[in-house]
Amino acid sequence: MGIEDGLWTRSRGAAYAEITRVAMELFLDQGFARTTIDQIAEAAGISRRSFFRYFGTKEDVVLGDLAVQGELVRDALEAIPLTVPPWEALQEALWKVDGLVGDDETMLKIATMMYETPSLRARSIEKHLAWQELLVPNIRRRLGGDPHAADGASAEVAADALVASAIACLDAAGAVWARNDGSPDLRTLYRRAVDSVRT
The missing domain is CATH 1.10.10.60 (Homeodomain-like)
Structure with missing residues (x-):
């Protein structure tokens, strides 16, 4: 350059x-x-x-950084040893990026606006689907198995489902966090969401 x-x-x-x-x-x-x-x-x-x-679009002003954040989560996930189980690795990667986003008060205002605005919610879901594509390859490696083997499709769907669930847990936690004015904290809500899915 x-x-x-x-x-x-x-x-x-x-x-x-x-x-x-x-x-x-x-x-x-x-x-x-x-x-x-x-x-x-x-x-x-x-x-x-x-x-x-x-x-x-106007929505991209609010959510434009989500695509970049997805890449940051992927990079953070790649830096975590493959010996760390998938759920724990995803949570660690998400919180490494969460710490870079900004203060809770501003994030709460933005989250409230996003969850109350249908066009922003739709755009957010679209960008989270892009996150899934970025994160699934690493989770497939953590789950093990040969993607070309006879049961490769089973391993593939397991990784897809796990990442989709983790992102859905983050979204659900964010929605409740915004509705309750930031209490309890987002990490606690995320862990509760994950525990409910894994039980």
């Missing part, structure tokens, strides 16, 4: 972060549905057209 490319990338990253910051302030102040793209563009000092250079 040349100097000009590097400067362009940093400039684009700074603009992306600033638009996101301005938009999130508007969302949390007046609500997601009542905030328009035109309002975001005006507050950020850009044109409506420029907004769409950075974001495909």
Whole structure:
């Protein structure tokens, strides 16, 4: 990457972060549905057209980082020894990334907005499906077995189901956490969700 490319990338990253910051302030102040793209563009000092250079939809402003977080969870999972069982490895990887997301008060406001807004919920589920594709290969290795063997399909569906369940537990815990104003804490709710599925 040349100097000009590097400067362009940093400039684009700074603009992306600033638009996101301005938009999130508007969302949390007046609500997601009542905030328009035109309002975001005006507050950020850009044109409506420029907004769409950075974001495909208004929902992507809130959930754009979910795709990046999925990659971070995958990387954290890959760093955990294969001797650690799947459920425990997934939980460890999720919390390593959770610590990078932000303070609980802000996250609670964002979670409440997300779970109360149908379009955000739908987009969140879509992005979590992408997480599943990223995490399943590692869990297949943890479960062992040859994917090309006669029973390979059984091992494959087991890994898919386990990762889908772990993500569903995280989503369920998040919904309850938001409805109850952050109490008990998200990790406790996640562990309870997992325990109910594994029992």
